[in-house]
Amino acid sequence: MIPENATIKVGEQIDISSEGVIARKAGQSYLDDLIIEGEVDTSTPGTYELVYRVTIDNKEHKRKRTITVIDENV
Structure with a gap:
């Protein structure tokens, strides 16, 4: 399980x-x-787009997470 997709403002920090x-x-x-x-x-x-990838018991598991950065001044 990975963290949710997120939308942040320009300059805002996010933990990836x-x-x-x-x-x-x-x-x-x-x-x-x-x-x-x-x-x-x-x-x-x-x-x-971020890809979180791990191999467990010789099987690769991957999940994608999308981070959208927006500029509210536009």
Whole structure:
């Protein structure tokens, strides 16, 4: 499970780390194996896609998260 998609204002900070991510099976955590791909430029309006990827029991699991940065002055 990954955090929800989000919309933020230009200059606003957002945590894209593994905080809030649940990556476990049968009580074992796989957060140490989590790979987060993508970047968010909070100074530039746009839509940014992040991919959270982890391999558990030789099977890759990935989820996408979209962060939209808006400029309220436009």
